[in-house]
Amino acid sequence: MDTTTLASPLTLPCGAVLANRIAKAAMSEQLSDRANSPTVRIDRLYERWAAGGSGLVITGNVMIDRRHVGEPRQVVVEDERDLPALRRWAAAGRANGTTLWVQVNHPGRQAMRIAGSRPVAPSAIAPRIPGAVTPQALTGAQIEEIVGRFARTAAVFREAGFDGVQLHGAHGYLISQFLSPLANRRDDEWGGDAARRQRFVLEVVRATRAAVGPDFPVGIKLNSADFQRGGFSEEESGDVVAALAAAGVDLIEISGGTYESPAMMGDATGTASSAAAASAAVPARASTRAREAYFLDYAVRVRDRAPDVPLMVTGGFRSAAAMREAVASGACNVIGLGRPLALHPDASAALLDGSRARIDAGSRSIGVRKLDSVIDLWWHTRQLHRIGRGREPWAGERALHTLATFLLVNGWGAARRKRGG
């Protein structure tokens, strides 16, 4: 019988050890200053999570190119100019021996519009989101340049004292765009068939590994599927998992969906199931055991494609019982928690010692489905901002107030497209 518990340590392929099986998943903080440098508010937020007992804390997505940013006030790291601030961030987030990884990302066609720079993507195909612009198709030289940026940003974070890096290969951002037959219509060495669509992610992994060395954890967040007809399918995702394992990644986090079909947020937006039902490419729904966690069944199906690489599953976990069963059964090795740890940053410790049986995520709605997904997401971002100001999270904020502050910070255009980090 497997005796793995939530409190069991986990040794990664590179030799690094996670203290337990609960990970704080990436949540975009939008807490940089105007120059996209990290602020003291980020330090305070990560100090709080470092006291919370998670075996792994993954930052919100950090951009690798200031011309291409997903959301306002995201941290951008292209070079060493912010090294002192990054060192402070690392020190805050690694307090109590917490393992801190940075998530690095390029938004591709899901970038916000910045004066003077047009979004870029594998092909000039706009996402099916109201108001989206048609991106510029990348040249081969530009693609090589972006591969180098991922590696350089990872190396800067290593130098700053972070413990590992996670590539954002999910949710419809650039890596996921290259993998998707809908977004990638190239017919060169970067697209045209499934093997060539994989090339970008594998090049990014290779370059990142070369930049950080063999002993530094390199993980990736990957979609189980895009949840769109004709999009990245579960079958192709399984092949990518096998290729990533062969390429030497240390942890594969499973999620799903894109801005166009936000399955990653699951039942809060009512989309995981409806997207699955709408897509012939997506196999049958979750079993009873996996109903709480949106992507656990997929993890079970893909497990033998990467037998030596730990799998993390994120999305929907709320009860300690489901988390315990998921790791004890071997369905996955690490439990990822997003929204619950925005509202309860210290809850991992209580889940681990058994003093808490559930961890709630909270949510807000005004009954307009399109706006509700934005409100739910921003309501959680607001909790991060409160913690960053040295205050406690507050479940009492009303939905209309949340919407008003969202529009103030992000603008109306973002309300039409923002879906889920």
Ligand SMILES: Cc1cc2nc3c(=O)[nH]c(=O)nc-3n(C[C@H](O)[C@H](O)[C@H](O)COP(=O)(O)O)c2cc1C
């Ligand atoms: C406010 C917010 C910001 C997010 N930002 C990111 C991000 O930067 N990178 C990412 O991979 N996922 C991001 N996500 C998605 C979460 O990592 C996670 O996949 C999702 O919330 C589902 O997990 P949960 O049910 O535990 O919340 C974000 C989610 C929220 C609520």
